[in-house]
Amino acid sequence: MKRLTELKDLRRMASTLRQDVIEMLVEAKSGHAAGALDLADIAAALYFNVLENFGPQEITNPDRDRLYISCGHTNPIWYAAMARSGFFPVEELKTLRKFGSRLQGHLERGSVPGIESSAASLGQGLSISCGSAYAAFIDQQRYQTYCVLSDGELDEGSVWEAVGFAGHYRLQHLTAIIDRNNIQIDGFTEDVMTKEPIDQKFEAFGWHVIDVDGHNIEHVIDACREAKAIIEKPVCIIAHTIAGKGVDYMEFDYRWHGAPPGGAETERAPKPEEQGKAALKQLRTLHGKIDNSDCC
Amino acid sequence: MVTKEAKLKKNYLDKDVEMISTREGFGQGLVELGEKNEQIVVLCADLTDSTKTSPFRERFPERFIQVGIAEQNMANIAVGLSLQGKIPFLATYAVFSPGRNWDQIRISGCYNRANVKYAGAHSGLSVGPDGATHQALEDIALTRVLPRMTVLVPCDAEETRKVTHAAADINGPVYFRYARAATAAFTTAQTPFKIGRAQVFRDGDDVAIIGAGPIVHTALVVADRLVEKNISCRVINSPSIKPLDGETIERAARECKALVTCEEHQVTGGLGGAIAEYTSKTFPVPINFIGMQDSFGESGQPNELLKKYKMDAEAIEAAVLAVVKRKRT
Incomplete structure (x- = not known):
């Protein structure tokens, strides 16, 4: 798999992934837009730069880095990243959520190559990642295990069982990336159920914590490298993101957590039938704030 | 035997x-x-x-x-x-x-x-x-x-x-x-075990007791006692609940024409449920179910509890006698 090393190429890839997400969701007429969009920069960083021994030719390579997606509802962005890196044809993206499709409504292991684990019921991926990291410890292997979680997911008690386990055993080569987009289905995360202080909670369990702008691809890559270099404890990267990033009328609005373009009526959004087109236009013209040049 | x-x-x-x-x-x-x-x-x-x-x-x-x-x-x-x-x-x-x-x-x-x-x-x-x-x-x-x-x-x-x-x-x-x-501890290293297979531990043709777990031994005790009452009990050990050995169970239903299922489990959803589901599709016969009858247990010695909740030899014997009466002639 071709690794992208130029920042401009990675940014372009993130933009392509966002367009894929919008096109998939418009076609599917259901699905989760906000998280998928705000994870685009992280997905581009992981799939096209960070992950090692990784790609369609490496799916059985024991040395490949492992990526576990715990927030299965963000699957459009992961399907897009997988298609764009050659795991399956890009044309197949439009079959998302349709009868007979390999691209299920939530990730299913074995449906297309490259999905390490099924996911949907929240709070499970970090435990699976702990098992992956523990297996590497038993076998003295050096692969890195990455787990992407949503912030809403931190409500689940089982997440904290895993956080405690990883801290207790000082699991090496384990990186959790939390998509801190501040929304969940019913509202803003701190209104639904307090999450903060996320950093202090992880630190109390023995983790090293890195805060990063989740839309700054360079910083995300740096944070992943730093995490890999810390070998005496697990690392949590809190990636601060803007829900719905890239589509103006979706940004910061929790009502787009579980809706596709065309699937919600909000004050800032155009009429439902125009939402898909408007979203794509914003992404293509960069009016949707996806250019990170100001903050890099 | x-x-x-x-x-x-x-x-x-x-x-x-x-x-x-x-x-x-x-x-x-x-x-x-x-x-x-x-x-x-x-x-x-x-x-x-x-x-x-x-x-x-x-x-x-x-x-x-x-x-x-x-x-x-x-x-x-x-x-x-x-x-x-x-x-x-x-x-x-x-x-x-x-x-x-x-x-x-x-x-x-x-x-x-x-x-x-x-x-x-x-x-x-x-x-x-x-x-x-x-x-x-x-x-x-x-x-x-x-x-x-x-x-x-x-x-x-x-x-x-x-x-x-x-x-x-x-x-x-x-x-x-x-x-x-x-x-x-009544089986030996030579007793066959295979996933998907039940074993006929005792032959008989009036009724078949199909059990899973330690209660199978109680079923053997009951089958032995019932010889006196001229009832010939087949006893089947069915450790493989899923996949179920449908062949052995259907044969028991066809040949004995009455079944009793035994397990230390709710009578719904366990071995008894699986057998009822299977035989209803293949060869329906009367079944009596030994197990927990939709209640919680309580503290006590195992034998006290098995007696109260009707999973002991007396209860299995009664279930056998009752199901034999329900057999279609």
């Missing part, structure tokens, strides 16, 4: 038949597996001695993982291990696994086709003094409904040892339950 193929101990009906808990068979089986296969790893949630994972921990400390009292986490750590080629066995009380972590077992275990072995300790009513909270009477139902899951219920320590080996031999999620109380 006891069948030749069953290869039961000669003294299986005597008062002095050896009494061993099924959990001893699990502990032994795990150590044997650990010696045979380096990929075997064992996880436990702060119940190492009572689940009999302690012998494995002593022998292979580097492959034993203590997860603390966190059954949801344990189930998915096991999945993560299995996805890297390990064969994890996780053990805790069946009320907690699959009781506490069913969602993890469903999505990350079965939907993932993970090669994880779930061992449910302290199953059934005969857990005794710990009372209703610790008596797992729903675990078979919880696991049997899961696609891709194999469900096994061994009848004594030796069969539990075999079940432990068999679970490791197949690729995919397996749930099996075992128990705390010392019960009759």
Whole structure:
């Protein structure tokens, strides 16, 4: 798999992934837009730069880095990243959520190559990642295990069982990336159920914590490298993101957590039938704030 | 008469038949597996001695993982291990696994086709003094409904040892339950065991008692007693609840025309449910169900509880006599 090393190429890839997400969701007429969009920069960083021994030719390579997606509802962005890196044809993206499709409504292991684990019921991926990291410890292997979680997911008690386990055993080569987009289905995360202080909670369990702008691809890559270099404890990267990033009328609005373009009526959004087109236009013209040049 | 193929101990009906808990068979089986296969790893949630994972921990400390009292986490750590080629066995009380972590077992275990072995300790009513909270009477139902899951219920320590080996031999999620109380050790190393197969332990053609777990021994006692009353009981050990041995069960229904199912489990959703579902499609006959009749247990000695909740020899005998009366002529 071709690794992208130029920042401009990675940014372009993130933009392509966002367009894929919008096109998939418009076609599917259901699905989760906000998280998928705000994870685009992280997905581009992981799939096209960070992950090692990784790609369609490496799916059985024991040395490949492992990526576990715990927030299965963000699957459009992961399907897009997988298609764009050659795991399956890009044309197949439009079959998302349709009868007979390999691209299920939530990730299913074995449906297309490259999905390490099924996911949907929240709070499970970090435990699976702990098992992956523990297996590497038993076998003295050096692969890195990455787990992407949503912030809403931190409500689940089982997440904290895993956080405690990883801290207790000082699991090496384990990186959790939390998509801190501040929304969940019913509202803003701190209104639904307090999450903060996320950093202090992880630190109390023995983790090293890195805060990063989740839309700054360079910083995300740096944070992943730093995490890999810390070998005496697990690392949590809190990636601060803007829900719905890239589509103006979706940004910061929790009502787009579980809706596709065309699937919600909000004050800032155009009429439902125009939402898909408007979203794509914003992404293509960069009016949707996806250019990170100001903050890099 | 006891069948030749069953290869039961000669003294299986005597008062002095050896009494061993099924959990001893699990502990032994795990150590044997650990010696045979380096990929075997064992996880436990702060119940190492009572689940009999302690012998494995002593022998292979580097492959034993203590997860603390966190059954949801344990189930998915096991999945993560299995996805890297390990064969994890996780053990805790069946009320907690699959009781506490069913969602993890469903999505990350079965939907993932993970090669994880779930061992449910302290199953059934005969857990005794710990009372209703610790008596797992729903675990078979919880696991049997899961696609891709194999469900096994061994009848004594030796069969539990075999079940432990068999679970490791197949690729995919397996749930099996075992128990705390010392019960009759009546099978031998030569008694056949195969996933998907039931064994006819005793021949008979008036009625067939089909059981799973240590209660199968009670069924043999009852069958022997009923000779005096001129009732010929077939006794079938059906440790493989899923996949069920439909062939052996259908043959019993056709030849005996009445069935009694026995298990230390709710009468809904367990072995009895599975047999009723199967025979209703193939050869429907009257069935009486021995098991928990939609209630919780309580504290007491195993024999006191089995008597009160009608899972002892007297209750099985009564069920047999009643079902014989219901036979269509």
